[in-house]
């Protein structure tokens with residue numbers, strides 16, 4: 132297959148600085164040389180490639196946009212390009228980095244005490260400590276405000292009870308950010324692995340995100356020191372701000388999965404001969420390829436503007452909802468079309484499109500489902516929320 136050299140139909144490279152291109156190309160080279168060759172095996176086994184954590188840390192991927200604590204301090208467009216390249220390998224690899232950066236290091240930076248930041252952020256940047264973000268519960272996903280996990284004030288500690296479900300990096304994590312209610316108000320707590328009453332169990336039998344660590348977190352009279360409360364949290368909105376960070380990374384990330392699928396399908400269509408000529412020479416295939424390339428290009432332009440707005444501190448959560456919702460749906464459609472163009476080979480692990488397609492089913496659900504982002508946009512446009520909090 133011809134080497135991947137990017138899809139840039141609208142010459143969006145001209146919108147990138149030299150530094151942004153260097154960041155992208157460096158992460159791309161790492162993924163092609165070290166990550167991609169081993170991912171299918173991990174996907175089949177249902178394991179996460181922990182050996183990639185240290186090299187990712189050395190590339191400055193964790194907490195990349197943070198200034199200080201040893202972090203790279205790159206801009207948000209560079210961060211988005213990092214997510215794109217990681218997800219060109221696998222959504223599980225991007226999810227790992229998204230959670231560590233957007234859902235653990237970001238809340239620590241925004242809402243943590245100085246002692247919490249000084250203790251965790253440098254280790255997390257180096258990949259020496261891993262974190263997870265426990266918001267979803269078995270009965271509360273789209274509506275996290277209904278959560279039933281509680282923290283009870285007891286002298287110099289809090290005692291936590293409840294269950295968190297579908298938590299990325301949960302088994303590997305050295306610390307979990309647990310969102311729990313104290314007297315009906317949501318707060319964020321740091322629960323360290325090994326604390327009595329805290330257990331992380333692997334979620335098995337997944338048909339999507341197989342190379343990602345997904346866990347159920349059980350809190351059973353789990354006692355933590357009061358100093359483990361994140362003091363800057365002000366209710367559920369603080370948790371939702373973290374999700375805006377992570378969704379920004381998703382909007383960019385899925386472009387990578389879509390690029391990999393389009394590249395694979397395009398190259399295959401030029402080689403695979405049926406009837407008298409390559410299948411890429413037939414109009415029906417060309418229509419699919421034209422649609423795939425167009426949607427990818429629109430997604431690239433959307434992310435580029437979103438990133439510039441974020442770097443300018445003007446990005447809104449509704450804009451992120453639009454980008455997450457549309458880019459994931461379009462990436463999923465691209466993956467499905469690619470799988471079809473590959474025919475029977477498309478279901479083989481020798482090719483990547485079906486793995487991307489299965490992963491993207493999760494990406495469409497997590498961090499706000501397609502439907503929930505539709506309602507966010509509906510509320511933004513009309514001023515009338517269609518859901519109750």
Ligand SMILES: Cc1cc2nc3c(=O)[nH]c(=O)nc-3n(C[C@H](O)[C@H](O)[C@H](O)COP(=O)(O)OP(=O)(O)OC[C@H]3O[C@@H](n4cnc5c(N)ncnc54)[C@H](O)[C@@H]3O)c2cc1C
Pocket residue numbers: 230263264265266267269270271272273274296297298299300340345493496497498499500501502503518
């Ligand atoms: C692999 C994986 C990793 C994850 N990682 C994390 C993590 O690290 N941390 C974390 O906290 N969570 C995580 N999640 C959980 C994820 O965020 C939730 O699954 C998601 O928010 C949806 O919640 P739910 O699954 O309970 O679906 P539900 O909320 O039960 O929704 C089911 C369906 O109903 C629809 N629906 C719900 N409400 C409405 C409405 N008002 N109108 C119309 N339709 C509606 C939804 O769109 C969906 O189609 C992860 C999930 C997966 C699969």
